[in-house]
Amino acid sequence: MKRSVLIVDDDPDIRFNLEFALSTEGYQTILADNGETALAKLAELGAEQLPTHIILDIMMPVMDGNTFLKQLKQKHPDWLAKISVIVATAMAAQLPKETLALSSGLLKKPFDVDHLFDLLCKDKPG
Amino acid sequence: MTVFKELRRFERTIGLWFTLTVVLIIVMSTLSFLVLKTVVANHNQVVQNSGRDLLHVEELHLLAEKKISHSRAFFLSQNPKYRYEVEAREMEIERQLGALEENTTSPKGLELLQEVKATEEAHSVVMIELMNGSFKNGKDLSEMWERVVKPKRDELDAALTELKNHKQLLYQEAKRAAGEASKAATGLLLAGGIISCVVGIFLTVLVFKTLRQFRKHDEKLQESSSRSLKLTSSSIIGVVTFKLDDGSIVETNSAFQEMTGYSKEEILNTRGIFKKLTPEEWTKADEEAIAGLARTGVYPPYEKQLFRKDGQRLCVVVGMTVIEEGSQECICFVLDITAQKKAEAQNAELLKELSNYKDAFDEASIIATTDARGVITSVNDKFCEISKYSRSELIGKTHIVVNSTYHSKEFFSDLWRTITNGKTWRGEIKNRAKDGSFYWVDTVIVPFLGAGDRPFKYIAIRNDITKRKHLEDDLRSSLAARDEFLSIASHELKTPLTSLKVQVQMAARAIRNGNEEIYSKPRVDTLVGQAEKQLDRLTRLVDDILDVSRISTGNFRITPETFDLCALIRDLLERLRNVYPSTDIKFPVLEHCDPIEGFWDKIRIEQVVTNLASNAIKYGLGKEIVIHAFKRDGQVFLEVRDQGVGIPEEHLRRIFERFERAISASEVSGLGLGLYITKKIASAHGGDVWATSVPGKGSTFHVRLPLITSSG
Numbered sequence: 001m002k003r004s005v006l007i008v009d010d011d012p013d014i015r016f017n018l019e020f021a022l023s024t025e026g027y028q029t030i031l032a033d034n035g036e037t038a039l040a041k042l043a044e045l046g047a048e049q050l051p052t053h054i055i056l057d058i059m060m061p062v063m064d065g066n067t068f069l070k071q072l073k074q075k076h077p078d079w080l081a082k083i084s085v086i087v088a089t090a091m092a093a094q095l096p097k098e099t100l101a102l103s104s105g106l107l108k109k110p111f112d113v114d115h116l117f118d119l120l121c122k123d124k125p126g
Numbered sequence: 127m128t129v130f131k132e133l134r135r136f137e138r139t140i141g142l143w144f145t146l147t148v149v150l151i152i153v154m155s156t157l158s159f160l161v162l163k164t165v166v167a168n169h170n171q172v173v174q175n176s177g178r179d180l181l182h183v184e185e186l187h188l189l190a191e192k193k194i195s196h197s198r199a200f201f202l203s204q205n206p207k208y209r210y211e212v213e214a215r216e217m218e219i220e221r222q223l224g225a226l227e228e229n230t231t232s233p234k235g236l237e238l239l240q241e242v243k244a245t246e247e248a249h250s251v252v253m254i255e256l257m258n259g260s261f262k263n264g265k266d267l268s269e270m271w272e273r274v275v276k277p278k279r280d281e282l283d284a285a286l287t288e289l290k291n292h293k294q295l296l297y298q299e300a301k302r303a304a305g306e307a308s309k310a311a312t313g314l315l316l317a318g319g320i321i322s323c324v325v326g327i328f329l330t331v332l333v334f335k336t337l338r339q340f341r342k343h344d345e346k347l348q349e350s351s352s353r354s355l356k357l358t359s360s361s362i363i364g365v366v367t368f369k370l371d372d373g374s375i376v377e378t379n380s381a382f383q384e385m386t387g388y389s390k391e392e393i394l395n396t397r398g399i400f401k402k403l404t405p406e407e408w409t410k411a412d413e414e415a416i417a418g419l420a421r422t423g424v425y426p427p428y429e430k431q432l433f434r435k436d437g438q439r440l441c442v443v444v445g446m447t448v449i450e451e452g453s454q455e456c457i458c459f460v461l462d463i464t465a466q467k468k469a470e471a472q473n474a475e476l477l478k479e480l481s482n483y484k485d486a487f488d489e490a491s492i493i494a495t496t497d498a499r500g501v502i503t504s505v506n507d508k509f510c511e512i513s514k515y516s517r518s519e520l521i522g523k524t525h526i527v528v529n530s531t532y533h534s535k536e537f538f539s540d541l542w543r544t545i546t547n548g549k550t551w552r553g554e555i556k557n558r559a560k561d562g563s564f565y566w567v568d569t570v571i572v573p574f575l576g577a578g579d580r581p582f583k584y585i586a587i588r589n590d591i592t593k594r595k596h597l598e599d600d601l602r603s604s605l606a607a608r609d610e611f612l613s614i615a616s617h618e619l620k621t622p623l624t625s626l627k628v629q630v631q632m633a634a635r636a637i638r639n640g641n642e643e644i645y646s647k648p649r650v651d652t653l654v655g656q657a658e659k660q661l662d663r664l665t666r667l668v669d670d671i672l673d674v675s676r677i678s679t680g681n682f683r684i685t686p687e688t689f690d691l692c693a694l695i696r697d698l699l700e701r702l703r704n705v706y707p708s709t710d711i712k713f714p715v716l717e718h719c720d721p722i723e724g725f726w727d728k729i730r731i732e733q734v735v736t737n738l739a740s741n742a743i744k745y746g747l748g749k750e751i752v753i754h755a756f757k758r759d760g761q762v763f764l765e766v767r768d769q770g771v772g773i774p775e776e777h778l779r780r781i782f783e784r785f786e787r788a789i790s791a792s793e794v795s796g797l798g799l800g801l802y803i804t805k806k807i808a809s810a811h812g813g814d815v816w817a818t819s820v821p822g823k824g825s826t827f828h829v830r831l832p833l834i835t836s837s838g
Binding site: 014 | 613616617620621622623624625626627628629631632635636641644653656659660
């Protein structure tokens with residue numbers, strides 16, 4: 001199965017660099033600059049072509065990562081069950097419990113790429 | 127002493143009255159007697175004389191009749207015996223007339239007498255002529271008699287009758303006068319008797335009254351002397367009897383002896399004992415008292431000091447009076463008040479200390495006292511000053527007057543529970559002043575406990591901690607802002623670091639995995655450009671953080687130099703264009719700009735333009751951005767106008783605060799320090815920054831700088 005990753009981050013440089021890194025390792029990438037666009041992208045892809053992972057920034061304008069997760073859980077809990085969400089944030093200490101519960105991995109910015117790839121290798125249990 | 131004075135006065139009065147009365151009675155009696163005697167005697171004499179005169183006149187009449195009858199007999203008989211009888215009657219008549227003349231005093235009497243005399247003489251003359259003639263016959267004689275003698279005889283008769291009538295009248299009058307005089311004398315005597323009686327009664331009453339007074343005074347005197355005796359034997363009050371003229375002491379009591387420590391003999395026999403007893407500084411007071419005593423007999427009590435025999439000083443109250451008016455003997459009462467004086471001095475000292483404490487408290491704190499129900503009974507100046515209420519507006523009210531409603535009901539019920547249980551309450555209270563402003567006071571309320579340990583009064587000592595509270599608030603909010611800033615700063619710093627780390631670790635990974643071929647030249651170019659951008663970003667962030675730190679520590683300074691603002695903006699835009707190579711954003715355009723030379727900090731002004739331009743790019747939604755710089759009224763204005771999201775009215779001021787961003791902005795991140803630093807740079811130059819905006823249509827940022835030249 002082709003692994004695809006939805007990168008959600010408001011910073012264009014981070015999107016650019018993550019896209020470069022993931023594509024180098026053979027991942028398909030989809031980009032979104034906030035929670036709202038991310039939800040739109042998922043809806044666009046549909047249940048059949050959902051990404052296997054989401055790398056999710058938390059502090060973003062328009063819709064932040066926490067809200068995005070909450071809405072995804074509300075609207076498409078079945079999708080959330082299939083996708084591994086890796087939270088990548090500079091402020092890991094301030095993450096709400098709900099976000100932690102819904103995510104399968106945590107990256108503290110600036111993170112090691114090796115750690116990122118380790119997390120991406122893990123499949124969603126079940 | 128007034129008793130003696132009064133006695134003397136009564137004695138004098140009675141003596142006077144007595145003398146007066148006796149003299150009056152004697153004078154009255156004598157006068158009455160004399161007047162009576164004289165008047166009665168006089169009147170009797172007059173009556174007697176009048177009677178005698180009347181008798182004389184009667185006799186005269188008789189004699190005249192006799193003379194006529196004798197003469198008639200002579201005429202008829204020619205007997206010389208009748209002629210002799212006539213002459214004898216003639217002489218008798220003359221004697222009687224002489225006697226009458228002697229006794230008659232009234233002019234009317236004299237006049238009548240003269241007339242009698244005249245008619246008598248005329249009658250005699252006629253008669254003698256007749257007797258000397260010779261009558262032949264009785265017819266001639268009778269004719270002669272009827273013609274010559276009878277008229278004269280009738281005249282004499284008439285004169286005599288008139289005189290008799292007059293004398294009769296006088297006699298009647300004298301009798302009447304005598305009767306009246308005796309009546310008057312009787313009345314006078316009666317009046318004298320009555321007056322004497324009245325005076326006698328008055329005198330008797332006076333004497334009785336005086337006797338009663340004497341008895342009263344005697345009682346008083348006895349009473350006062352027994353009182354004096356008691357006073358003298360009193361063991362509390364020292365009594366000294368002394369002589370006014372030489373100051374020698376004649377008597378003292380045991381209390382005075384005990385007081386001074388001298389024996390009676392020492393006091394009575396020591397010369398100048400007064401001087402020995404009295405400290406020098408008190409001799410003047412004594413002299414004044416003695417002088418007053420000599421003048422008026424009494425002197426009001428005064429305080430002085432005495433030396434005891436052992437040299438200790440006594441405080442005493444002294445009262446003096448002359449024993450008897452005009453006497454040289456005086457009595458002096460001495461009360462030892464040394465203990466009271468000592469206590470008084472201690473009390474005064476205590477009071478002074480208490481008042482000092484109170485002054486100190488009033489100076490230091492806001493103080494109020496309330497009764498048991500919490501009704502304010504007193505407030506000090508500081509209370510009025512902070513609450514802005516006058517004393518009269520506070521006294522009689524409770525502290526509800528200054529309640530700010532900031533604290534909960536429970537807060538105050540806890541306070542009341544504590545103090546009504548007799549315990550001290552401490553806490554911080556936010557109150558409201560009369561003008562609506564709030565103030566904080568650190569409060570201690572202490573109950574004053576009365577019977578049964580129940581509070582009857584409370585004192586509240588407060589200190590103004592408004593400033594501290596504000597500082598605390600400021601500190602709290604600045605701590606919160608700092609925390610927020612730190613989290614934003616760490617986020618902002620970590621973002622470029624994340625990109626850089628990914629790049630560097632990917633390169634390492636490629637080398638490790640032996641697939642370096644993925645780094646084609648164009649790709650490396652892009653990555654290096656990317657890396658540089660991240661580094662610039664990091665540098666800018668670090669600069670901003672440093673600036674903020676400098677501003678907050680007061681080390682933000684400008685170094686002015688002369689340059690052209692327009693040229694600076696043009697250069698800057700040129701450089702910016704190189705940094706942002708992408709073509710999808712519209713670059714700011716500088717409107718026509720004539721050189722504007724000013725004396726400013728070039729680097730800082732560059733920072734201002736950069737900040738405003740990058741903000742415009744960030745929030746400008748890629749639409750046109752115009753920069754306009756111009757001079758007006760001796761000032762320089764710089765405007766940066768975008769057509770982006772705009773800023774809501776309520777945020778127009780806030781965006782210039784530290785760590786603030788217009789929240790509605792999307793697609794942008796940053797520390798939110800740009801505008802804050804911009805504002806500080808402008809104000810450091812004496813200028814200003816502000817923004818105007820129509821949300822959805824764009825914003826304009828205005829900078830005003832004073833046009834300063836290096837010389838000015």
